[in-house]
Amino acid sequence: MSAKPHFERVALMGLGLIGGSLGHAMKRAGLAGHVSGYARSVETRARALEIGFIDSAHETAAEAAKNADLVVICTPVGALGSVAAEIEPVLKKGAILTDVGSVKMAVVRDVGPHVPEGVHFIPGHPIAGTEESGPDAGFAELFDGRWCILTPVPGTEPQALEKLSAFWTACGSNVDVMEPRHHDLVLAIVSHLPHIIAYNIVGTASDLEAVTQSEVIKYSASGFRDFTRLAASDPTMWRDVCLNNKEPILEMLGRFSEDLTALQRAIRWGDGDALFDLFTRTRAIRRSIIDAGQDIAAPNFGRNPTHAKAADEDDVQ
Amino acid sequence: MSAKPHFERVALMGLGLIGGSLGHAMKRAGLAGHVSGYARSVETRARALEIGFIDSAHETAAEAAKNADLVVICTPVGALGSVAAEIEPVLKKGAILTDVGSVKMAVVRDVGPHVPEGVHFIPGHPIAGTEESGPDAGFAELFDGRWCILTPVPGTEPQALEKLSAFWTACGSNVDVMEPRHHDLVLAIVSHLPHIIAYNIVGTASDLEAVTQSEVIKYSASGFRDFTRLAASDPTMWRDVCLNNKEPILEMLGRFSEDLTALQRAIRWGDGDALFDLFTRTRAIRRSIIDAGQDIAAPNFGRNPTHAKAADEDDVQ
Ligand SMILES: NC(=O)c1ccc[n+]([C@@H]2O[C@H](COP(=O)([O-])OP(=O)(O)OC[C@H]3O[C@@H](n4cnc5c(N)ncnc54)[C@H](OP(=O)(O)O)[C@@H]3O)[C@@H](O)[C@H]2O)c1
Ligand SMILES: NC(=O)c1ccc[n+]([C@@H]2O[C@H](COP(=O)([O-])OP(=O)(O)OC[C@H]3O[C@@H](n4cnc5c(N)ncnc54)[C@H](OP(=O)(O)O)[C@@H]3O)[C@@H](O)[C@H]2O)c1
Numbered sequence: 001m002s003a004k005p006h007f008e009r010v011a012l013m014g015l016g017l018i019g020g021s022l023g024h025a026m027k028r029a030g031l032a033g034h035v036s037g038y039a040r041s042v043e044t045r046a047r048a049l050e051i052g053f054i055d056s057a058h059e060t061a062a063e064a065a066k067n068a069d070l071v072v073i074c075t076p077v078g079a080l081g082s083v084a085a086e087i088e089p090v091l092k093k094g095a096i097l098t099d100v101g102s103v104k105m106a107v108v109r110d111v112g113p114h115v116p117e118g119v120h121f122i123p124g125h126p127i128a129g130t131e132e133s134g135p136d137a138g139f140a141e142l143f144d145g146r147w148c149i150l151t152p153v154p155g156t157e158p159q160a161l162e163k164l165s166a167f168w169t170a171c172g173s174n175v176d177v178m179e180p181r182h183h184d185l186v187l188a189i190v191s192h193l194p195h196i197i198a199y200n201i202v203g204t205a206s207d208l209e210a211v212t213q214s215e216v217i218k219y220s221a222s223g224f225r226d227f228t229r230l231a232a233s234d235p236t237m238w239r240d241v242c243l244n245n246k247e248p249i250l251e252m253l254g255r256f257s258e259d260l261t262a263l264q265r266a267i268r269w270g271d272g273d274a275l276f277d278l279f280t281r282t283r284a285i286r287r288s289i290i291d292a293g294q295d296i297a298a299p300n301f302g303r304n305p306t307h308a309k310a311a312d313e314d315d316v317q
Numbered sequence: 318m319s320a321k322p323h324f325e326r327v328a329l330m331g332l333g334l335i336g337g338s339l340g341h342a343m344k345r346a347g348l349a350g351h352v353s354g355y356a357r358s359v360e361t362r363a364r365a366l367e368i369g370f371i372d373s374a375h376e377t378a379a380e381a382a383k384n385a386d387l388v389v390i391c392t393p394v395g396a397l398g399s400v401a402a403e404i405e406p407v408l409k410k411g412a413i414l415t416d417v418g419s420v421k422m423a424v425v426r427d428v429g430p431h432v433p434e435g436v437h438f439i440p441g442h443p444i445a446g447t448e449e450s451g452p453d454a455g456f457a458e459l460f461d462g463r464w465c466i467l468t469p470v471p472g473t474e475p476q477a478l479e480k481l482s483a484f485w486t487a488c489g490s491n492v493d494v495m496e497p498r499h500h501d502l503v504l505a506i507v508s509h510l511p512h513i514i515a516y517n518i519v520g521t522a523s524d525l526e527a528v529t530q531s532e533v534i535k536y537s538a539s540g541f542r543d544f545t546r547l548a549a550s551d552p553t554m555w556r557d558v559c560l561n562n563k564e565p566i567l568e569m570l571g572r573f574s575e576d577l578t579a580l581q582r583a584i585r586w587g588d589g590d591a592l593f594d595l596f597t598r599t600r601a602i603r604r605s606i607i608d609a610g611q612d613i614a615a616p617n618f619g620r621n622p623t624h625a626k627a628a629d630e631d632d633v634q
Binding site for chain 2: 102127128129130131132137139141142146147149176182185186187189190191192193194195196197198199200201202203204205206207208210211213215216217218219220221222223224225226227228229230231232233235236238239242243246249250252253255256257259260263264266267268270272275276278279280281282283285286287288289292294295296299300301302303304
């Protein structure tokens with residue numbers, strides 16, 4: 001692992017869950033001399049300053065980005081391009097410009113044209129989050145043990161990549177490097193499809209006439225409640241993801257629907273062996289996720305009072 | 318609420334997650350003079366006795382059910398009928414016969430014909446569970462604050478219904494009464510569809526060529542991992558549910574697919590407003606589920622270390 005990096009001045013563009021968590025993580029590890037912040041609303045800027053995960057708040061993106069050695073754009077994907085355009089004139093030679101957007105080809109497309117000569121543009125995406133948003137949602141531990149994917153464009157200076165890598169490591173992450181196109185395909189299946197499916201099933205359940213909303217809520221512990229967490233995520237963020245990762249998402253949706261049609265057929269024709277087969281095959285993957293430290297072992301995600309303790313013990317193994 | 322009930326002798330047919338949890342819950346509340354147990358395998362019977370949630374283990378269902386005042390069948394749905402046939406000759410006059418199966422019309426169909434004159438048959442379904450199974454998976458608190466649905470058939474004696482209701486209340490549940498047919502429709506959307514969709518998406522992710530299994534596992538914290546919990550549930554149980562609640566499940570799958578086609582279209586045509594609309598509409602339901610005490614408020618189901626504490630505080634509100 002590389003030595004702990006230090007930046008004189010870091011600028012956060014967007015002060016919500018991810019921007020906020022980055023601010024907290026930088027403070028925890030002492031990675032920045034000064035953290036300047038920009039957000040759209042005066043309320044968010046004031047709150048971020050009050051919480052203390054930034055040292056100064058600015059009314060424009062350009063003011064916040066001025067003199068920064070590291071600029072991290074943490075807005076929804078649809079706003080990355082306009083923020084980049086706004087800060088283009090003030091970006092310092094030698095600075096690293098990165099982002100945390102959930103898609104990467106669109107970032108290369110939208111931010112790329114606004115990167116001045118001598119600025120190191122390295123798109124990134126921390127694979128960590130919660131269903132909450134806004135400046136109060138962030139916390140220093142969000143990235144601990146999670147992965148951060150960097151998707152450098154051709155010609156990226158190895159030293160800049162290494163420094164940004166060390167930065168994310170110091171924030172608690174493991175770092176992977178891959179092509180933007182591959183990132184978007186991988187994320188389409190591990191993140192975008194799950195969210196879209198969750199939104200869809202919650203929508204379907206809300207629209208029924210024969211089953212009331214109150215029944216759905218009362219009996220949700222039988223499975224449904226798990227989907228409502230993802231379906232409570234920020235609508236702007238997810239609209240932007242869907243609009244900006246269209247092809248991979250449609251590809252994954254196509255495969256999902258095909259598989260679902262086969263499953264539906266097995267149910268219709270009472271093919272117990274096919275059902276048993278699929279339901280057995282899918283078990284192993286959860287064990288691997290737990291072994292990889294990407295989820296806790298406790299049943300019900302540890303939500304059962306007595307099992308919460310067992311969870312922590314399991315986690316330590 | 319009715320007075321705490323007491324049964325001289327309770328028989329549990331099936332000693333897995335639900336049978337075991339019932340045993341623990343009865344011991345906790347002192348609801349039975351003696352709990353006899355039956356399970357298919359000698360290992361399960363021995364383990365249940367060792368853990369102590371039953372007082373005696375029996376090699377046949379009939380032996381275990383003999384002289385019982387309350388018999389609860391806790392096997393997978395596909396085995397309920399054969400267990401009922403086996404115990405039919407020994408069931409005591411005046412005894413209550415119930416079950417915990419996840420579908421109810423099929424139970425009326427399969428168990429109904431084996432109920433002797435004078436035995437009170439009241440199908441039931443506790444809306445509580447985890448992704449684990451077997452005799453070690455159970456715990457006394459499983460039913461606390463969850464709902465138990467009873468689906469009495471026409472002609473059920475009110476006193477028997479009241480006694481079984483009081484039993485579940487004493488095990489920690491809230492009790493609802495509804496028609497078996499309505500139960501199966503409600504559960505198709507709140508439980509069966511979520512599990513089927515979870516199994517399906519995990520299957521889709523496992524079959525990709527362009528994204529490796531190891532990538533799916535590493536980056537699963539971005540959404541996918543939530544589905545793997547449901548998809549790690551017992552294959553036999555879920556095969557039996559699919560085989561025995563066909564029509565309602567196919568009806569819900571049809572609606573889900575229709576909605577997904579519309580959503581897919583919105584993504585294909587870049588209809589940001591339609592996407593934003595759906596993604597906004599689905600948020601409220603999670604709040605209602607939390608307010609109803611059916612899930613915890615903490616982000617990420619409380620899996621983030623620092624947020625676990627906040628979760629408990631929220632829960633108390
Ligand atoms: N949430 C996750 O789980 C997650 C995980 C990994 C990556 N990401 C990515 O991280 C980024 C931020 O997500 P988040 O969850 O931190 O969102 P968030 O909590 O909603 O915060 C977004 C921030 O961006 C600002 N903003 C929004 N629209 C803007 C605009 N048009 N121009 C300038 N600023 C704008 C907001 O300002 P105001 O507060 O003033 O509105 C807010 O400070 C997104 O690109 C997302 O794809 C999210
Ligand atoms: N899991 C949930 O979340 C949940 C929630 C509500 C209701 N339910 C319902 O509760 C019932 C039991 O589920 P569970 O989770 O407790 O299952 P489980 O942990 O797998 O236990 C099933 C028990 O039934 C026995 N059994 C299995 N097949 C049998 C057969 N053909 N004949 C006789 N006994 C047999 C098993 O014996 P061996 O151990 O010897 O194999 C075991 O003791 C199912 O009807 C299910 O639909 C489940």
